[in-house]
Amino acid sequence: MNKKHTSFVGKSRNNKVRVKSAKGRRKSSTLWLQRHINDPYVQNAKINRLKSRAAWKLIQIDDKLNILKKGNRVVDLGAAPGGWTQIAVKRVGFGNVIAMDVADMDPIDGAIILKGDVTESESIKLILENFNLPVNVVLSDMAAKTTGHRQTDHLRTMTLCEAAVEFSLSYLSLGGTMVAKVFQGGAQADLLVKIRPYFNKIRHYKPDASRKESPETYLIARGFKRGSL
Numbered sequence: 001m002n003k004k005h006t007s008f009v010g011k012s013r014n015n016k017v018r019v020k021s022a023k024g025r026r027k028s029s030t031l032w033l034q035r036h037i038n039d040p041y042v043q044n045a046k047i048n049r050l051k052s053r054a055a056w057k058l059i060q061i062d063d064k065l066n067i068l069k070k071g072n073r074v075v076d077l078g079a080a081p082g083g084w085t086q087i088a089v090k091r092v093g094f095g096n097v098i099a100m101d102v103a104d105m106d107p108i109d110g111a112i113i114l115k116g117d118v119t120e121s122e123s124i125k126l127i128l129e130n131f132n133l134p135v136n137v138v139l140s141d142m143a144a145k146t147t148g149h150r151q152t153d154h155l156r157t158m159t160l161c162e163a164a165v166e167f168s169l170s171y172l173s174l175g176g177t178m179v180a181k182v183f184q185g186g187a188q189a190d191l192l193v194k195i196r197p198y199f200n201k202i203r204h205y206k207p208d209a210s211r212k213e214s215p216e217t218y219l220i221a222r223g224f225k226r227g228s229l
Contacts, residue, residue: 041209051108053209054141055083058179060207061218067177068092073135075127075171077118077164078142080105085113088139098131118142119163134173140164140180143216153215157183158191161219165195168224176224183215191219199223 041053062068068091076085079099085108088097094110105113112130116123144156161180168178182188196202200223210216
């Protein structure tokens with residue numbers, strides 16, 4: 001998939017698949033499954049052998065902001081199932097991407113796959129042992145499992161985002177970039193105050209591949225000022 005490719009063949013089918021209710025399944029779950037099956041990004045991910053529809057989020061972020069450049073060293077945190085890792089490898093080159101998640105991941109050509117929890121120091125040591133630092137780009141599409149309580153979900157996801165921030169502040173190269181998923185809420189303001197002195201440009205971006213009803217957006221911090229640490 002070439003860079004600057006933002007369109008795809010994957011429009012909603014004329015005949016949408018209808019999912020029948022099953023015993024023990026809530027109506028909301030049935031509706032979610034039906035929407036998922038008919039989602040053009042899901043359909044296109046299958047066509048292009050992408051590991052997740054989320055790959056399109058990174059494609060759109062990078063097409064818009066030109067973050068991933070050939071030869072960049074990239075760390076993908078919370079990478080499972082590997083959609084972002086696939087795109088990163090395609091755009092920066094083989095051997096320049098390391099991916100970590102607490103879940104098992106299948107191998108991805110051109111990437112180093114590690115199992116670990118980015119909130120734990122031992123996992124960070126594992127990254128350092130397997131990759132040349134500093135890195136040019138830190139990616140984080142991490143989100144905690146949702147509870148249905150918006151504020152709780154926001155705080156849990158922000159904890160993961162803070163782990164990505166700590167890694168970025170420690171291991172980004174001069175001029176480096178961090179891309180991290182955040183949920184809109186009060187804790188996000190505190191995070192912005194924390195990172196503002198360390199980056200030249202900070203903005204939010206919500207790619208079209210993010211579902212409209214989702215509270216997620218992406219924090220893009222560019223131009224890391226390593227000398228300020």
